[in-house]
Amino acid sequence: MEQLTGVLLLLLILIFFTVFTYYAPYGGEVMGALAGAAIATFLVEALQRFVIGDILSLGFFQETGLEAGLLSGVIVAFLVALTIGVNPLNTAIIAVSLGGIGLIPGLFASYIVSFAVKFLERKIPSGLDFIVVVIAIVPITRLIGLIITPLVDGTLLKIGSIIEMATEASPIVMGLLLGGIITVVGTSPLSSMALTALLGLTGIPMAVGSLAAFGSAFMNSVIFHKLKIGDLKSVISVAIEPLSKADLIASNPVPIYATNFVGGALSGMVIAYSGLINNAPGTATPTAGLLVLFGFNPATQVILYAAIVAVISGLVGLLGSYVFRNYRIRKSDFVFKKQTSSRS
Template sequence: MEVIKGVILLLVVLGGFSLFSMKMPKGMKAMGALAGAATASFLVEAFQMYVGGDLFGIPFLGEVGKAAGSLGGTAAAILVPIALGVNPTYAVLVGVSVSGFGILPGFLAGYILSFIIPQLEKRIPQGLDLIVVICFIAPLARLIAAVSNPVVNSTLLNIGRILESASHTSPIIMGIILGGVITVVATAPLSSMALTAMMGLTGVPMAIGALSVMGSSFMNGVFFHRMGFGDRKTTIAVAIEPLTQADIISANPIPVYITNFIGGAIAGVIVALFGLVNNATGTATPIAGLMVMYGFNDAMTVTKVAVMCAASGIFAGFLGSIIFKNYKIKTVDEIRGKN
């Protein structure tokens, strides 16, 4: 029952993010900035704190990672307004005002105020607008973050706790669901790093997310090459970071998402069966996710599982290209208007 509950809640949240991206004003740009905030904070934390600090034993690098990881909300509240065209000074003002809050409350504050600040600038004389922003926008930013924070804690973090608990009772099912879903999310506008960070995933679920996304690099490289979506640059780019090819993926959602779910599910089952753990939340990313795993597990086991996940990704890429061999795809030339 807990498994079903967690999965349903997760799918509802993902559906909400998808609707936000497609229907809300400048939703796609905002989600792109959210992914950037996750990279700027959680990816730095993963490399410096868990790899440099814990794995290599360099305290200074651990401090760097800890500092970066604690500022996910601030990063989101700064990058979202900038992406939506707000004066950078005001964007930073919003960001520092939500210091201490998580990435999603910061994102919401940044997004909402991105529409209010430009209106104030239009209606208030130049010079006076700065005073108004300081007096009213700064506290409003923190108020939005404070009001939304309990909602985040009662939904996304609760989903994470449910999935972590269910991973012990139904590891294979969790491997299929989490591996498949997180790998698909890695190719969608919502970053897999951002999602796993917002849910606070740790333990086996986070290990599934990290290594399934790592395996998807091999899968998407093979799949894009065999399907002929673009040239070699396109194939290399999607293998390194799928979001760089978001327009191609969005134009071919069925073959890309189904193939990614298959590959991610296989990798998720492999990780779940070996019982690997990852206590660095938000590390659902190929390189950092793999490296962090060595800090929490036996090195030989991690290497063996990583090779198996890479092999399963290559297999899924070949399988997807066979399944969708006759599927009419949209290529880079069609999408980007090249002749």
């Protein structure tokens, strides 16, 4: 029952953020800002604190990573406001008002007030607008963040805890479901890094997310190459970061999403069985997803299961490319023409 509850709640969150991504003003750009903030904070924390700092017992790096992780709300607010078009000074003012507030409250607080600030910038003479922002917008922004924080703790983080508890009860089943979902999300505009940061996943579930994302690099590069989706640069780019080729993926969702779910599910079961853990949320990305595991697990164990996941993912990529060999593929030139015509 816990597995079903966790997955259903996770699917509801995915539906919400998918709708937000496609239909909210600046939705896709804001979700990109969220993923960027996760990289700039959680990934820095993971590599500096857990990998370099803990493995080598270097206090300077541990402190650097810790401080980076505490700035998630500030950084996401800065990137969101900048993305929406607020001028840099007001963007910085909005960001600093969210010190000590988490990633998701910072996201929504800055998203809400950024539209008001843009309106003020149009109506108030330049040089006076930032005074109004400091006096009026800063307290409003912080108040919104403080109001949203318990709601986030009661929903998104609760879903993450349910998934973690369900994993302890039945790790193989949850590894299958979570691995499949996260690899699919990793190729969608939401991004697996943003999702795992949203849910605050740690332990085995986060290990599933991070190493399954690592495996997706092999799977996606194989299917891109075999189905001739894009050129060699596209194959390399999708292996490093699937979101870099979001346009091609969105144009060929069936073969890519289906293949990723199968490969991620198989990899997820293996990772859940391995007992690997990852206590750095938001690190479900191909390169960092592997590296950060060395900070929490024996190196030989990480290397062994990374190799297994890479083989599984590569084989699933080959299988997927065979199954969809007759599928009509939309290539880079089609995407480029589509984008050009939509702008003209």
